[in-house]
Amino acid sequence: xxxxxxxxxxxxxxxxxxxxxxxxxxxxxxxxxxxxxxxxxxxxxxxxxxxxxxxxxxxxxxxxxxxxxxxxxxxxxxxxxxxxxxxxxxxxxxxxxxxxxxxxxxxxxxxxxxxxxxxxxxxxxxxxxxxxxxxxxxxxxxxxxxxxxxxxxxxxxxxxxxxxxxxxxxxxxxxxxxxxxxxxxxxxxxxxxxxxxxxxxxxxxxxxxxxxxxxxxxxxxxxxxxxxxxxxxxxxxxxxxxxxxxxxxxxxxxxxxxxxxxxxxxxxxxxxxxxxxxxxxxxxxxxxxxxxxxxxxxxxxxxxxxxxxxxxxxxxxxxxxxxxxxxxxxxxxxxxx
Amino acid sequence: xxxxxxxxxxxxxxxxxxxxxxxxxxxxxxxxxxxxxxxxxxxxxxxxxxxxxxxxxxxxxxxxxxxxxxxxxxxxxxxxxxxxxxxxxxxxxxxxxxxxxxxxxxxxxxxxxxxxxxxxxxxxxxxxxxxxxxxxxxxxxxxxxxxxxxxxxxxxxxxxxxxxxxxxxxxxxxxxxxxxxxxxxxxxxxxxxxxxxxxxxxxxxxxxxxxxxxxxxxxxxxxxxxxxxxxxxxxxxxxxxxxxxxxxxxxxxxxxxxxxxxxxxxxxxxxxxxxxxxxxxxxxxxxxxxxxxxxxxxxxxxxxxxxxxxxxxxxxxxxxxxxxxxxxxxxxxxxxx
DNA sequence: CTGAAAGCGCTAACAA
DNA sequence: TTGTTAGCGCTTTCAG
Numbered sequence: 222x223x224x225x226x227x228x229x230x231x232x233x234x235x236x237x238x239x240x241x242x243x244x245x246x247x248x249x250x251x252x253x254x255x256x257x258x259x260x261x262x263x264x265x266x267x268x269x270x271x272x273x274x275x276x277x278x279x280x281x282x283x284x285x286x287x288x289x290x291x292x293x294x295x296x297x298x299x300x301x302x303x304x305x306x307x308x309x310x311x312x313x314x315x316x317x318x319x320x321x322x323x324x325x326x327x328x329x330x331x332x333x334x335x336x337x338x339x340x341x342x343x344x345x346x347x348x349x350x351x352x353x354x355x356x357x358x359x360x361x362x363x364x365x366x367x368x369x370x371x372x373x374x375x376x377x378x379x380x381x382x383x384x385x386x387x388x389x390x391x392x393x394x395x396x397x398x399x400x401x402x403x404x405x406x407x408x409x410x411x412x413x414x415x416x417x418x419x420x421x422x423x424x425x426x427x428x429x430x431x432x433x434x435x436x437x438x439x440x441x442x443x444x445x446x447x448x449x450x451x452x453x454x455x456x457x458x459x460x461x462x463x464x465x466x467x468x469x470x471x472x473x474x475x476x477x478x479x480x481x482x483x484x485x486x487x488x489x490x491x492x493x494x495x496x497x498x499x500x501x502x503x504x505x506x507x508x509x510x511x512x513x514x515x516x517x518x519x520x521x522x523x524x525x526x527x528x529x530x531x532x533x534x535x536x537x538x539x540x541x542x543x544x545x546x547x548x549x550x551x552x553x554x555x556x557x558x
Numbered sequence: 559x560x561x562x563x564x565x566x567x568x569x570x571x572x573x574x575x576x577x578x579x580x581x582x583x584x585x586x587x588x589x590x591x592x593x594x595x596x597x598x599x600x601x602x603x604x605x606x607x608x609x610x611x612x613x614x615x616x617x618x619x620x621x622x623x624x625x626x627x628x629x630x631x632x633x634x635x636x637x638x639x640x641x642x643x644x645x646x647x648x649x650x651x652x653x654x655x656x657x658x659x660x661x662x663x664x665x666x667x668x669x670x671x672x673x674x675x676x677x678x679x680x681x682x683x684x685x686x687x688x689x690x691x692x693x694x695x696x697x698x699x700x701x702x703x704x705x706x707x708x709x710x711x712x713x714x715x716x717x718x719x720x721x722x723x724x725x726x727x728x729x730x731x732x733x734x735x736x737x738x739x740x741x742x743x744x745x746x747x748x749x750x751x752x753x754x755x756x757x758x759x760x761x762x763x764x765x766x767x768x769x770x771x772x773x774x775x776x777x778x779x780x781x782x783x784x785x786x787x788x789x790x791x792x793x794x795x796x797x798x799x800x801x802x803x804x805x806x807x808x809x810x811x812x813x814x815x816x817x818x819x820x821x822x823x824x825x826x827x828x829x830x831x832x833x834x835x836x837x838x839x840x841x842x843x844x845x846x847x848x849x850x851x852x853x854x855x856x857x858x859x860x861x862x863x864x865x866x867x868x869x870x871x872x873x874x875x876x877x878x879x880x881x882x883x884x885x886x887x888x889x890x891x892x893x894x895x
Numbered sequence: 896c897t898g899a900a901a902g903c904g905c906t907a908a909c910a911a
Numbered sequence: 912t913t914g915t916t917a918g919c920g921c922t923t924t925c926a927g
Contacts, residue, residue: 222672224904235914240906250912267670271611272904275919280608285655289640295633303626306657315673318622318655320643333604335559335920336652443840470840473810477842503780503807505814561920572898577922587896609920612903672904 223266232260243268274335283314283526284337286328286351288321288344294469297497297515298343301365304519305341312527314338328354339526341365345376347413361529363522367415371538375529377522380540381416384511385423387545388465388493391509393431396554397463397491400428401454402437403447403475405468410439420467420495434458442470444477451478462554467495476505487552493545501548509551511543560603569597580605611672620651620863621674623665623688625658625681631806634834634852635680638702641856642678649864651675665691676863678702682713684750698866700859704752708875712866714859717877718753721848722760724882725802725830728846730768733891734800734828737765738791739774740784740812742805747776757804757832771795779807781814788815799891804832813842813887824889830882838885846888848880 229236234253241247242257249257260266274280285305287298306316317337319327321344328351331337338360342351345366355362356373364376392400402424404410409417421437428435436458440450450471454461466472472494476486484490486506494501494510501510521539528534566573571590578584579594586594597603611617622642624635643653654674656664658681665688668674675697679688682703692699693710701713729737739761741747746754758774765772773795777787787808791798803809809831813823821827823843831838831847838847858876865871 222904223670226904236904237906237915238913241913244906246907248912253912265666265670267667269612269904270671270673271608271617272919273906274608275606275612275903275921276905276907278906278919282654287640289644295636299632299636302655303624303657306655307626307659310657310659316655317619318639318643318653320640320647322644322647329602330604333560333602334607336607444842474842477814505781505811559920563920573921574899574923575897578897581922583923585896590897606920609903610922612905612919613921613923615903615922 222269223264225266225268228257228260228264228266231264232257278335279338279530280335281314282317282337283309283523284317284319284327284331284340286319286321286340286342290321290344294496296469297513300497300515301343301519301522304516305523308520308523312523314523314527325351325354328358332358332360339363339530341522341526345415347415347418361526363526363529365518365522367419367538367540369415373536375525375536375538377518377525377539378416378541379513379518380543381419382423382426383540384495384543385420385425385465386427387511387543388495389424389427389431389433389435391493391545391547391551392463392465392491393428393433395463395491395551397433398554399434399458399461400436400463400465401458401461402435402465403450403468403471404437404439406441407439417467424465433463436461440468440471442468442474444474447471447474448478451475462490464490464492465495466492469496469500472496472500472504472508480505486550489555491551491554493551498546501546504550506550507548509546509548511545514541517541559606560601562603562605565594565597565601565603568601569594615672616675616867617672618651619654619674620646620860621654621656621664621668621677623656623658623677623679627658627681631833633806634850637834637852638680638856638859641853642860645857645860649860651860651864662688662691665695669695669697676700676867678859678863682752684752684755698863700863700866702855702859704756704875704877706752710873712862712873712875714855714862714876715753715878716851716855717880718756719760719763720877721832721880722757722762722802723764724848724880725832726761726764726768726770726772728830728882728884728888729800729802729828730765730770732800732828732888734770735891736771736795736798737773737800737802738795738798739772739802740787740805740808741774741776743778744776754804761802770800773798777805777808779805779811781811784808784811785815788812799827801827801829802832803829806833806837809833809837809841809845817842823887826892828888828891830888835883838883841887843887844885846883846885848882851878854878 225236225239229239239257242249242254309316340362343365345364345368347369349368367376367378405417438450494508498512501508562576566576576594579591646653677699680702682701682705684706686705704713704715742754775787831845835849838845
């Protein structure tokens, strides 16, 4: 293992000089810098992370807390995680992966041990039990998601309420009067996940204003579950002509079942999905959809965190504006029969 | 921040005693232990990770290198990652998330800096450029995947070759004589990803023995791509009655297109998928499939790594035996017309 | 069974 | 522009 002292000796300078060449925290003459850099390369030197963390009081690690639930759409989480990791690297940070398993204890452990300088939390619930801890700590943190009370916290999220409203607006504008919402699995609502409830709120509020009816049904993924849900919906509201789907594993089953029932999309019923663009494009009918900007959420979260770590920027709620892309699954409501 | 010294003072013992209570590396009288533990609790002490890593020469961190490619089936990667993280925690390790982006440099950085004690690599290519580095280092590592030459390496993987063979065996046993294989995206084969090529090899070898024909077609996901692929297959081999699918985003399109063409599953054509059980069960036809044991791969990888870190166990290739579950998508080949 | 003390490799005053 | 030096908080000999 090569140490800073060895580099210093090899370059014929003092340890601190090498340290300063590395950190850039004071000016170094060009020749010295070059000699040091040369030695670093020749010896294959890498600063020891532990020593750095101890002496410098910062680990250059960001903790990322990912839920280990399986009822969420996994690719989105993964995309966020990867965006976090790559963005963090561009700022000189590594990412420590924490699963939800340890719960709030993980927060204590990480902040207490100095393992990480800051943390990013995903899958935030409206009344998340980790929030009090975050408010106490002086460690910077960013939530990806929006809790009920965001006082003293920094949050990055898609504006789900606006997303819901946008879907209704699109359908109402096309003349649809009865809209069914196929939602996430019941468990998601039961634990009051922020995005799910907010979407619903935005949807309902906008529907009220537009004078259209909304029927919301949570749904486990898969064909069988959806067949049941769909039957109930048409049973209760036979006049339903518009669907909003916020559940990736219900998208394809919905299209297949509608087809099977002889309901043409978009002639008889329109479908608007809330999902990543890739899902919308790859579906059997190219879906009109509001995209979930996973990458941008991950990137923004890191950038806010780094800003905080650098003493710039404070608490703030960043809501990304939803964008609806019209594709082949939505069209004018059929004339009333 | 609470330090070990403060705990020692509070408990009225020396620093080393506290350290030994924590590590259990020498016997401590019951009363002393209790007093120390009490102080730890009262003060809310957490050992400083950096100091530990520096003094103890181990960080208690395992690096996990995940590719950032988007052409692989993401949920499997995520499931592995989560299994790695949770298993690692039960052994006292945290997990550092590295994306493929930095490539081999990440290996150098992590081993050189002592950031992690060991690493797990995913998405291994047959001739992976990271392998030479791993062989040089004295840092333990485990691959999830199997390269062409596994000398001096520890690998955990599903036995893809046996998986391919098993699929053919099942279909051949049902009397199918012409089998089409719908594979991963072309890019996956182009970079010689281990699992894709091995599956193909196993499949072909077994087909040769059984005297059945095999036609392999890589395929991007989605309906449009699959429609093209499928047309070409039936064009070239009109007598195809068996399908093996190794591409999650082709599963549902395949079923839909077959249905649309009036080919009944499993009466006219049989389909065997290589995918996570959840996908097989949630599809529009419950699929006969070989499961991808993501969790077990993650878990086993960590356990082997921990064994190495503890000086137990050396290099080894662990191939998990594939298991085929018969569901509703496969049946006897139709009588030749 | 317990203490004292010497580092681990690096950073950041403080000096020059 | 550079060097000297005192820690950072912990582990681990070496003594007792």
